[in-house]
Amino acid sequence: MLSFLQESAYEIAATSIYIINFAIILNLIFREKRSIETIVAWTAVLTTLPAVGIVIFMLFGRGIAKNNMFKIKEQEDKIIKASISQSKDRLKYSSMIDQNLKDNIDMIDALTNSNNAHYTNNNSVDIYDKSIDFFDSLLEELKNAQQYINIQFYIFKDDDIGNKIIDILIEKAKSGVEVRLLYDAVGSRLLSEKTLVKLKKNGVKTGSFFPSLLKIVNFNLNYRNHRKIVVIDGNVAFVGGNNVGDEYLGKNPRFGEWRDTHLKLTGDCVVDLNIRFILDWRYTTKENLDLAKYFDECQTPNISFNKSSNNIGIQIVSSGPDITELDEIKYGYIKMIQKARKYIYIQSPYLILDRTLIDSLKIACLSGVDVRIMIPSKPDHPFVYWASCSYAGELLKFGAKVYTYGDDAFLHAKTIVIDDKICSIGTANMDIRSFELNFEVNAFIYSEEVSKKQRTIFENDITNSNEITIDSYNSRPRSIKIKESISRLLSPLL
The missing domain is CATH 3.30.870.10 (Endonuclease Chain A)
Known part of the structure; x- marks a missing residue:
């Protein structure tokens, strides 16, 4: 009798697993807009590893709500679209004069139409192909902050370089500078609770993107905020490949030299990076920051033709x-x-x-x-x-x-x-x-x-x-x- 019950339980469990797998596959095919390659790969995993496949799918394959998470308010949308419209009008005229714009207007339009990617050209760019140069510049600019620091990394560790940054953030927050630190919950899982408490206690606002349940289970494990953005006072910004950790300075023997590339930007493109940060911050923390305030930090961008290092065309695309x-x-x-x-x-x-x-x-x-x-x-x-x-x-x-x-x-x-x-x-x-x-x-x-x-x-x-x-x-x-x-x-x- 016991054996019969065990066999029945096994059959029920096995049948349930196959039904669930089949339902997931149908959902992938008919409801979720994924690539054919992805659907085929998940189908292979679910059919060859029935029980394990469900667990893997729930951790790494489950979809998220397919709507714009980082919603822009109606007033802000008008400001952004008006700014883009003005830029487009200038570009149409300017492309008849400037050969560089004429050669690239198709690309600029493609990114503008697909991403509302604002084109500005009163910018300057520094490229750092050595991580030490990037971190030296970042630390210096953080020390010079007077109004606010918006800082976002996929990985942020409280190791040597991380603590140097943390010390500056705390010092600046104590002096009245608004400091916001946004990090990814999975990428920054080694950032200790003790450090977060210290930051908050000293006036630094923090946000964890897609936080884990009890720091153990994360139902959005497959979807990470991989962005690295720093904006200081609306005057200077950083974006690139480096995260915050000692391995990025070549201190991890497993990797040896770490070869990365990062940018320091000034000009109106800083506003566009700041908007990206603010939208991520608002979604994560629900703090109602006003984008319009940050648009006021710059005048309507000018399109000029001076071929200097301070006249570089940039689109920030997310x-x-x-x-x-x-x-x-x-x-x-x-x-x-x-x-x-x-x-x-x-x-x-x-x-x-x-x-x-x-x-x-x-x-x-x-x-x-x-x-x-x-x-x-x-x-x-x-x-x-x-x-x-x-x-x-x-x-x-x-x-x-x-x-x-x-x-x-x-x-x-x-x-x-x-x-x-x-x-x-x-x-x-x-x-x-x-x-x-x-x-x-x-x-x-x-x-x-x-x-x-x-x-x-x-x-x-x-x-x-x-x-x-x-x-x-x-x-x-x-x-x-x-x-x-x-x-x-x-x-x-x-």
Whole structure:
């Protein structure tokens, strides 16, 4: 009798699991707007690992509400659209005079229409290709803050560099400066409660994006705020690949030298980065900050033609999984690839491409464009690394050149530059996760001067890299081929 009951319970449990799996698969196919590759990958996981698959899906595959989480009030929407409309009117006139604008007006329009990405050109840009230079500049600018500091990182640790920043934030808060620190709950899981209490006690406001339940269970584990934004007094801003942790200064023996790229920006583009921060902050903390106040920090942007380092065109573009119809940063990358006539140089720690991107790069190669891609020489996530190698190998067959950076180093920079004309630097990797699952932000920069600097940085990095040739790739061991094949199959989920 007991055996019969056990068999019945097992049958009921097994049947329930298969019914749940089938329901999830139907939901993926008919209700959620996901890529075919992602649906096929999840279907494979759910059918081959029925019980485990449900757990994996609930942790990593569950969707979020597909509406704009970062809502803009009607009054603010009018201000933003009016500002964009004025910029468009100026651009139409200016593009008849300025050749650089004329060459890039299609790209500017594409990002404006897909993301309300405001174009400004009274900006200056500093590129930091060494993390120590970025942190030195950040610490100095934080010390100079007089009115407010808005600071946001995916990873924020209270280690040596983290505590240096924390000490300044506390000192500034005590002196009357408004200080807000926004961090991702999963990325910053090592940020201690003791430190958070100390920050709050000393007047620093903090916010945790998609917080975990009891710091153990996170039902939005798959959707992370990967943005890194600092805005100080509305005068200066930072955006790029570095997080806050000692490993970014090369102090973790596992990674060795940490190679990253970060920007310091001044000009009207600072307002656009500040708006991105404020929208994230309002969603996370429910503090009712007024965007209109921060628009008042600058006058209506002017479009001028002075070819100086203080006259650089920039669009701040953000993307996230809350808007299903658009992958705004990916669209920007694709547009750059399509526009390239001479060269495309890409740096990314992860290279996991959907069909559109890989076909665009193949077409560029076949068109005679010099396509060069740089990825790390060592993995931080093994499956992601082997999947990246697989996509790199596919592009090698079409004439792309692929490099792995350093022997005892980790490349974390997220950059793309074309033809000494346009470059994009920010938080988005060249991978499906960044395009579809993470909340990201990039600066798209229209400047011969800045693009040449980024090209030079890339070329200098080549001297510290090893080239993967088609012969060396084809002669890789069978064990690596198996790792690549399995990882590529799972790549839409990585």
